[in-house]
Structures are given as structure tokens and as C-alpha cells.
Amino acid sequence: MIRVLLADDEAVVRAGVRAILATAPDIEVVAEAADGRAAVDLARAHRPDVALLDIRMPVLDGLGAAAELRRAAPDVAVVILTTFSEDDYITAALDGGASGFLLKSGDPYELMAAVRAAHGGAAYLSPRIAHRVIQQVSGGRLSRRTAARERIAVLSPREREVLALVGAGLSNAEIGERLFLVEGTVKAYVSAVLNRLEVRNRVQAAVLAYEAGLIPPGTDY
Template sequence: MIRVLLADDEAMVRAGVRAILDKTGDIEVIAEAGDGHEAVELCRAHRPDVALLDIRMPRLDGLGAAAELRQVAPDVSVVMLTTFSEDEYITAALDGGASGFLLKSGDPYELMAAIRAAEQGAAFLSPRIAHRVIQRLSGGPAARQKVARERITLLSPREREVLGLIGAGLSNAEIAARMFLVEGTVKAYVSNALTRLELKNRVQAAVLAYEAGLVP
């Protein structure tokens, strides 16, 4: 069972999200919070697998809560759920180490997929968000692409291949099947790549993979 903390300052939103997740059979909402401070404290106490955070909350917003969670509960994966898709929110969430970014107007199946991906150590962006990120990267300056390609020279050929598959949205199990490796070996490649590239998580790795041209 995937244990989730749900944080949103609107009780009706929390009720709606809980109703969706209660029907999955493999995802359980173990605690709810109405603001960022409460979310951090509940994560510290209950250690959920995934924290589903609204970006705009009183006292401490979702981005601030995610930053605190990196310090007090680094094992908790963070997925952002928001009404807003402005580029500054997307950039801040990804730079802050979020494993996923969803819009409240999205399909409920995206919510389930994002939580399952985050619990497995993978990354998930709602299609609309992914499209914006890819557009931004594909239209970016050549200098950024050059820097990204220089950064990935730190990796072995196998690690670069894994990075490209992370960028394509594959989980460790899917990468293992694609490369005919055991999952433990893939986890080691992923860990080494994130460490060498000084990346916080797989979302940042996926962004770098796009910038470096590793993803078609």
C-alpha cells in the first residue's frame, strides 16, 4: 500500500482527492494537512511514501514545504498539485526536487500515475506540463545544450543510456527490462548518475536528458 499525505488548504479539494485515491486499492491517504507547516510536521511524524502538496497554501506554501521536507524527511517523495501552470511555478518545483507536477484540472488517472511513479522513485509530469517543459527546452539557447552535453561527459556510456531512459519517463523496472539488467544494477546506475551530476531527483535528470539531446 502506498501511503500518502495530502496537503491543500481547501477542504473540498482534499475530500475530492481522497475520494479518488480511496478507489485505487493500492493508495492510502494516511493524513491531511491544511497548510505547509502542518504538512511538514505530519510527514515528520508519519513518514508517508509520497507527499501530495498544493503549491499555494497559507503559512508555508508547497514549495517551502518541499524544501523543508528535503531536510527533515528526505525519503518522502513530493508531488505538486496545483491550479497554476505558470513557468515560474514549474521551474521552482522542479528545481526544488519535486518528483511530479500535476494540474488540478487534469485527469484523475494522472494523479494515480504520479503517486505510483513517485513511490517507485520515478518522475511524472502531467502531459500539459511536460509539453511546456519540452517546448522550453527545445527552444532554449544553444549554450544551455552545450553545457548539458558537457555535464553528461561525467557519465559512463551505460549511465548516459539510463539517463536518456529516465528522460523518456521509464521506471527502474522498465529500464531494467529494456537494457536486460537486474533492477538493482539500474538503481546503482541511477544513483551514480544523480550523484555525479549533482541532481536532486529523476525530474531534474529528465530535464537534463532533454537539454543534452538524449531523448528523441
């Protein structure tokens, strides 16, 4: 069972998200919070697998809560759920270590897909968000590709394979199946790749893989 912490300052939104997730047999909402500070405290107490955080909340916003969770409960995967899709929010969320970014106006089933992806060690972006990220990295593509290829030159051939599959949105288990590796070995490879590339999370690694030409344009995260 995937244990989820839900944080949003609007009770109606929390009720709606909880109702959607309740239809999934493998997902359980174990705690709810109306502000970011409470979300961090509840995460420490309940140790959920995934935290769904709204960006704009009182006391401590979602970005601040995500940053604190990264320090206090690094095993909790963070997915940002918001009505705002401005580029600054997207960049801040991904730079802050979020595993996913969802719009409240998106398909309800994206919630379940994002929770499962984050729990499996993969990244998930709403299609509209993924499109905007791709547009951002597509600007100045030649110079970006050169820089990205220089960055990934430090990786071994196997690490590049792992990076490409992370970029394609595969979970650790799926990468293991593809490369005939046990999941623990995949986790070690992913951790090594993130450290050597000096990126904070799988989304940033996926963007770098795209820039370097390891995955084709249009591939979903």
C-alpha cells in the same frame, strides 16, 4: 500499498482528491494537512511514500514544505498539485526536488499515475506542464544541446543508458527490466548519475537528457 500524505488548505479539494485515490486498490491516504507546516510534521510521524502538496497554503507553502521534506524525510517523494501553471511555479517546484507537477484541472487519473510514478522512483508531469518544460528547453536548442552534451560527457556508457531511460520516464524497476539489472543496482546508477550531473532530481535529469539528444522530442515524462 502506496501510502500518501495529502496537503491542501481547501477541505473540498482534499475530499475530492481522497475520493479519486480511494478508487485505486494500491493507494491509501494515511494523513491529511491544511497547511505546509502540518504536512511536514505529519510526514515525520507517518512516513508516507508520497506527499501530494498544494503550492499555495498558509503557514508554510507547498514549495517550502517540499524543501523541508527533502531535508527531514528524503525518502518521501513530493508531487505538487496546484491550480497554477506559471513558469515560475514549475521551475521552483522542480528545482526544489519535486518528483511531479500536476494541475488540478487535469485528468483525475493523472493523480494515480503521478503517485505510482513517484513511488516507483520515476518523474511525472501533467501533459500541459511537460509541453511547457519542453518549450522552455527548446529555446536556444543548439547552445543548450552543446552544453548538455558536455555535461553528460562525464558519464560512463551504462550511466548514459540509465539517464536516457530516466528521461523517458521509466521507473527503477522498468529500467532494471530493460537493462537486465536488479533494482538496487539501478538505484545506485541513478544516484551516481544525479550526483555526477549535479542535478537534484529525476525531472532535472530528464530535461538534461532531452537537451543532450538522448531521448526524442515529444517523449512523455
